Amino acid sequence: MANEVVKYHNDLNTIPMRNWTAEEMNFFFAIIAKLRDEGTREVYFDKYSLAGLANYTITHNKRFEETMENLVKKISQIHYIERTSNSLTLMNLFSLFHVDWSDDLSEMTAKVKVTEQFEYIINRLNAEFTAYELEEFTQVRSTYAKTVYRLLKQWRTVGKKEFEIEEFKRLLDMPDYYTPSHIDKNVLKPVMHEMPKFFKNLKVKKVKANTRGTPVKSYLFTWQAEKTGEWVKDKFMSLDEWTEKNSSNELPDVSLHNWLEEE
DSSP, X not given: OOOOEEEEEGGGXXXXXXXXXXXXXXXXXXXXXXXXXXXXXXEEEEHHHHHHHTTOOOSOHHHHHHHHHHHHHHXXXXXXXXXXXXXXXXXXXXXXXXXXXXXXSSOEEEEEEEOSTTGXXXXXXXXXXXXXXXXXXXXXXXXXXXXXXXXXXXXXXXXXXXXXXXXXXXXXXXXXXXXXXXXXXXXXXXXHHHGGGTSXXXXXXXXXXXXXXXXXXXXXXXXXXXXXXXXXXXXXXXXXXXXXXXXXXXXXXXXXXTTEEEO
């Protein structure tokens, strides 16, 4: 797979993606990587180039077709609502997302074009952007971990980011009923199983409010800040290889493992 860099405006990190599969996320951000610097021109993909970018192994054409169909449906839901005191504007990310295939599914092509209003997301980048390597992103399996990966990469050179609990739930598109215990088990556990490979010395602290019951008010992530152009040893080692080298294959117990701290 080509060493593509995914780079986009931070606004894209606010799109809820809870119902996306890991494969759909891989394809989506592979497309985002290739659209960069193309303006509003149509960009073409064939079946194998797109699968290669997304680190996807084609074993059954029918499954690949279903994956692409589901991806198109998810992409159709991506939009941005701009509000002012006396106006409301709805904008879609893509003005065109067309996929066609041969009768026997052996060939497939995709044609994609970003909308003029949303072009800034990919092409007009200033200091407010997120960047990471596509090959790293496709190694992450958990959908919650993929979202946390993108959010932390937004602050990669800072090495610290605190999320208020409601903000954290919104950004990760968690169910409304999730309590801190649900977040520990279903979100932080898979996140902290996968993310230390990509964020050195990663820790997460529960910050509690100084009120009755001391409820969790936020989550503070800290890690060793990245330097521009820094080479990370074993950064393209597969997750299985990294897990075998650094720990057992069992997920850490959030009640015992030292990555989870409480204030």
